[in-house]
Amino acid sequence: MSELQISLLAIGLLIVAGVYGFNRYQERKYRRIAEKAFPARQEDVLLEGGADTVPDTPTDAHEVANFRDESRIEPVISMSPEEMPVEPAEELAAADVSIEQIEPVPAVVSPEEKAKPLLSTQLEDRPVVSQDETINYRVQLHPSESIGAAALNEAIQRQGDFGKRAHWFGMNSLTGGWEEVGQGSAEEYLNIAATLQLANRTGPVFDSDLAAFCSQVQTVADELVAVAEFPKRQPALALAAALDQFCADVDVLIGANIITQNGEAFAATKVRAMAEAAGMKLQSDGAFHYFNDDGADLFSLANLDPTPFSAENIRQLSTHGITFLFDVPKVADGVRVFNQMLMVARQMASSLGGQVVDDNRRPLSDAGIAKIKQQLADIYARMEAQQIKSGSARALRLFS
Structure with missing residues (x-):
């Protein structure tokens, strides 16, 4: 065998060894990411009996497919007035106010967002795209x-x-x-x-x-x-399944409703006037949205009846209830935003002559509100522990 043949054989063996070593490195890399980010199954603190009702993280594609056949539920938190608070709730009761007295809520800007230049009037929810290998x-x-x-x-x-x-x-x-x-x-x-x-909603x-x-x-x-x-x-498929399971555990939508107390419907024109006075704007989805100065969607106000609000029907429309919605994982500094949303809801309820209730039409008590805040804090702590901070570009992409 000539020296040229020996050299070519050695080069070939080095290439094969290099490819094998690179593949092993990539496999270990993704396994470490999955194991570090999602070490163990955790209960969903906002869903009753979460550990008994949510399956373990699927690692096989067929198991994942079976799990995903069940539509994901966006739960609305409901608290009984009899439940004891974790901490005394801060006083949020609003005095009787008129439409003119409703003041726009201040924009919430996280410390990370303060360092970024302000966007003009960007209302589009388009998270920054990156090569983030975590997702x-x-x-x-x-x-x-x-x-x-x-x-x-x-x-x-x-x-x-x-x-x-x-x-x-x-x-x-x-x-x-x-x-x-x-x-x-x-x-x-x-x-x-x-x-x-690898995963989204x-x-x-x-x-x-x-x-x-x-x-x-x-x-x-x-x-x-x-x-x-x-x-x-x-390894990428296993990471996809783990991401999806974690996101399903913390993917929560909180609602606070305002319903009539005497059976008389609310005029949609009055709802619009109060929503706009609070700094909210009607969007194409038929709901009023509150955006901060950076264009982040903090919470929305929709019709509790089936007909969505629109510029065309607002003058003729009336409703027996409206609902405030708050997308938990997509909002930064969520506890403060929840306080703001509840403050606006109570002000509007006072002006409309309605009542703030949960999804089961029970009044939102101070005890229930305190427990919601504690559970929100727990969810956000879990998200940060997995390096998926609420309201971040990574969270906006995962929960899109």
Whole structure:
């Protein structure tokens, strides 16, 4: 055997060993992420009998599919007046007020948000997209030479719709920073990455979804003459199932309703006047929303009757109840926002001659309110422990 053959054989063995070692590294990496982020099954503090009613985290695709067949419930917290408080509730009772007396609630800005420049009047709930490997399956592409942004866009478009969970990124050849393809100013990319979000409110990614995504990415890589590095799929699927289970445990929607006390309906025009006086704006979903200065949606006000509010029907519409809604994992500093929402609800109830009640039409007592606040604090602590802070870009993507 010649020296050339021996050299080629040695190089081949080194390549095989390198690929094997890289795959083992990726597998251990995803397993560590899953085990560190979701070490054990925890009860849902806001759902009664949570430990008995929620299945263990599925690790097999078929088990996950069976679990996801049951539609996810967005629970509304209801507290009995007889329940004892965890702590004495702070006094939130509102004096009798008129429409003109309702003042806009102050915007809540978390310490992280204070450091960011204010957005103008952005009302669209569009979280920042990143390559976050805590929630994404990430494929790295190494082209033999820099790739033009236009050529990459065309190659991606030829593969059709990757879905809202999939995103492409390129390393700007001038700045060396990563940016989402089509969203930056780069004309050429040095490296490319494709990500697939592993879970959101529709459920986790399954093996068939991941296989289809990898196939499309490989086709783009072949067209661009690039080498694609695919992490192991099974650890990613296990992480997807764990993420989905955790999100299901903390995915809570709190409601506070205002109903009539004498059977007379509320005029929708009066509801609109008070909502706008409190700083809320009617949106296309038929509800009034309160946004902070950065455009974050803090809480909403909807019709308790089936007909949604709209600019066209507001003058003729009347209702026997309205409901305030608060999306727990998507709001930063949620305990304060809950206080604000409840304050506005009580002011509006006083002006309308209605009563603030829970989903079972029982009055919201101080004891119940105190317990809700404690449970909110517990949920937010759990989210932060898993590095999924409420209201963060990561949380907004997971709960989309």
